[in-house]
Structures are given as C-alpha cells and as structure tokens.
Amino acid sequence: MAEIPAIRTEALVKRYGRGGTTALKGLDLAVAAGEVFGFLGPNGAGKSTTIRILLDLIRPTSGTVRVLGVDPRSSADLRAKIGYLAGDFVAAGRQTGRELLTYLGSLRGGVPAQRIDQLAAAWDLDLSKRIGSLSKGNRQKLGVLQAFMHRPPLLILDEPTSGLDPFLQQQFVALVQEAAGEGQTVFMSSHVLSEVQQTCDRVGIIRAGSLVAVEHIDDLRKRALHKIEVHFADDVPALDVAGVSDVVIDGKVLRCKLSGDADALVKALARHHVVDLISEEPELEELFFTYYRGEDA
Ligand SMILES: Nc1ncnc2c1ncn2[C@@H]1O[C@H](COP(=O)(O)OP(=O)(O)O)[C@@H](O)[C@H]1O
Ligand SMILES: [Mg+2]
Numbered sequence: 487m488a489e490i491p492a493i494r495t496e497a498l499v500k501r502y503g504r505g506g507t508t509a510l511k512g513l514d515l516a517v518a519a520g521e522v523f524g525f526l527g528p529n530g531a532g533k534s535t536t537i538r539i540l541l542d543l544i545r546p547t548s549g550t551v552r553v554l555g556v557d558p559r560s561s562a563d564l565r566a567k568i569g570y571l572a573g574d575f576v577a578a579g580r581q582t583g584r585e586l587l588t589y590l591g592s593l594r595g596g597v598p599a600q601r602i603d604q605l606a607a608a609w610d611l612d613l614s615k616r617i618g619s620l621s622k623g624n625r626q627k628l629g630v631l632q633a634f635m636h637r638p639p640l641l642i643l644d645e646p647t648s649g650l651d652p653f654l655q656q657q658f659v660a661l662v663q664e665a666a667g668e669g670q671t672v673f674m675s676s677h678v679l680s681e682v683q684q685t686c687d688r689v690g691i692i693r694a695g696s697l698v699a700v701e702h703i704d705d706l707r708k709r710a711l712h713k714i715e716v717h718f719a720d721d722v723p724a725l726d727v728a729g730v731s732d733v734v735i736d737g738k739v740l741r742c743k744l745s746g747d748a749d750a751l752v753k754a755l756a757r758h759h760v761v762d763l764i765s766e767e768p769e770l771e772e773l774f775f776t777y778y779r780g781e782d783a
Pocket of ligand 1: 508
C-alpha cells in the first residue's frame with residue numbers, strides 16, 4: 487500500500503466573504519511523507535490561505551483536505567503532530583523567550599531544556615529577554631525554533647525566513663536539512679529562491695489561486711542555464727556548439743550560457759589551450775519568474 491501523503495488537497499476553493507476575493511480556485515496539492523516541499527508564488531497568490539486551511543484556522547469554501555491522512559476539521563490531536571510557523575507569528579511580550587518555548591514544549595509532550603538551549607545558542611538568541619524587548623528578527627527566530635524544537639513529523643512554515651539576516655538563513659537551511667534527515671516532512675512557503683534551492687526536493691508554484699507547476703529541483707537545475715566563462719591562452723576560437731547561447735567574446739575570454747549537458751562544450755574547448763574555466767551555479771530565478779509572469783517555461 488502506498489504511504490499516506492503528508493498533505494493532500496483536492497479541488498480546494500476559498501472565497502473570502504460574499505462576492506469577495508476567490509483566493510484559491512481548485513487547488514490540487516500532494517506532498518509526500520518525508521519530502522521537503524517549497525510552496526512558491528508571488529504575494530497574494532494564496533499561499534497563506536492554503537496554509538491556514540491546512541491548520542484549520544480558516545475553513546475552505548469547498549474541496550477536500552487531508553493532513554497526515556486526516557481531515558484537519560475533525561481531528562483534535564492533529565495539531566500536536568505539526569510544527570507550525572505562521573506568516574504573522576506573534577507572541578505575548580511580557581514573558582521571556584525561555585518561558586514561551588518551555589510552555590509551548592510542555593503543550594507538545596515536553597522538550598528537553600538542553601534542546602532549547604542548543605537551538606538558542608546556534609541561533610544567537612538570548613532566551614532571558616522579554617519577548618516585547620526583542621527585535622523583529624529575534625522574534626522570528628523564536629517562531630522558527632518553536633516550530634522545530636519538538637521534532638514534529640510535519641512542519642508547515644509560512645515564509646519562515648522573512649526578516650532573518652543571511653547568516654540565519656543558513657542556520658535555517660541546516661535546521662531543515664536536519665529535519666529532512668530524520669524523515670520529517672517540511673512544507674514551506676517562500677519567495678526566497680536561494681533557500682528553496684538549497685533545501686527543497688520539489689517546488690510547487692501557485693499563481694492567482696491555482697497551482698501552475700510542480701517540479702523536482704533537480705529537473706529545474708538541469709533545465710536552468712549555467713553561465714560559463716572560459717579564458718584561453720590565445721585568441722578565442724570560433725565556437726558553435728549545441729546548447730550554447732549568448733556567446734560574447736572579449737579578448738582571450740569567452741562568456742556564454744549553457745543549457746543541459748556540458749559534454750559537447752568541454753570537448754570543443756579541449757581542442758584549444760584553456761587557461762581557466764568558470765561555471766556558475768545555475769540561476770533558477772529566471773525559470774521561476776517565467777512561471778510567475780504566466781509564460782510557459
Ligand atoms: N482575511 C481575508 N479577507 C479577504 N481577503 C483575503 C483575506 N486574506 C487573504 N485575502 C486575499 O486572498 C488572496 C490570497 O492571499 P494570501 O493567501 O495571503 O496570499 P499569499 O500568502 O500568497 O501572499 C489575496 O488576494 C488576499 O488579498
Ligand atoms: Mg502569505
């Protein structure tokens with residue numbers, strides 16, 4: 487028997503109010519157990535609406551939802567299996583960070599104090615301070631840590647790194663990779679493409695309430711253009727190789743873009759004296775933006 491998907495929605499529709507915005511227009515989404523799934527899309531696409539329905543914070547107009555195999559509307563103990571970070575995470579200001587995490591941990595069956603201290607140290611977060619005195623970035627750290635600290639089977643994160651500096655984005659990537667390594671499922675909305683590239687197995691792209699594409703990151707990476715720069719000992723030779731485009735020659739330096747397999751290019755270059763060769767990580771951004779704009783990639 488196939489494993490139960492961590493998340494499954496079918497024909498999910500959400501209309502806000504009578505004659506109001508239709509935020510979701512028949513969303514079909516399937517996230518397998520154990521995968522890290524990035525939910526990408528421009529502002530207003532319906533990401534937070536979807537996530538709030540998964541948590542049963544709001545109810546769909548129509549369609550079906552299953553989270554860890556059950557309907558979130560009728561399962562009281564589902565919430566304890568989910569680590570959730572809201573897009574607008576807020577915590578009461580008078581308690582300290584340690585009080586909040588310890589309290590939330592006790593609601594979820596107890597989290598060892600050592601685990602909380604380790605996470606706070608890795609994230610450079612002072613748990614003795616009242617939450618009200620923390621900066622926006624430090625509050626966001628608390629939000630991320632409370633979602634991960636009890637190692638839930640499913641993490642649902644709405645824009646988890648918004649407001650975090652680049653160092654912490656790397657800490658976040660490490661936390662997701664650790665969770666994935668332990669078989670936890672991660673579903674996260676984002677518009678930070680770099681963290682999605684580093685963490686996700688698959689991405690779904692939502693635009694105006696519909697899923698317009700679902701792709702494996704590896705497939706995207708193969709299709710994306712690599713920027714190549716080659717330095718020759720002598721004048722740049724003529725180059726006409728399949729898959730190579732945007733060739734620009736500048737003295738003994740050749741710049742071009744390569745799609746797919748590098749073999750033909752490498753063999754063509756090998757007939758000449760190559761002093762240096764630089765290949766940049768493919769830029770997935772351009773591919774994503776074609777989806778965002780509604781063109782076929
Ligand atoms: N509480 C609400 N009442 C009315 N419209 C809403 C509400 N929340 C969101 N919307 C609208 O639904 C659409 C999707 O919003 P949202 O799910 O927040 O998108 P995202 O998280 O992708 O930015 C937007 O047009 C937004 O204005
Ligand atoms: Mg949102």
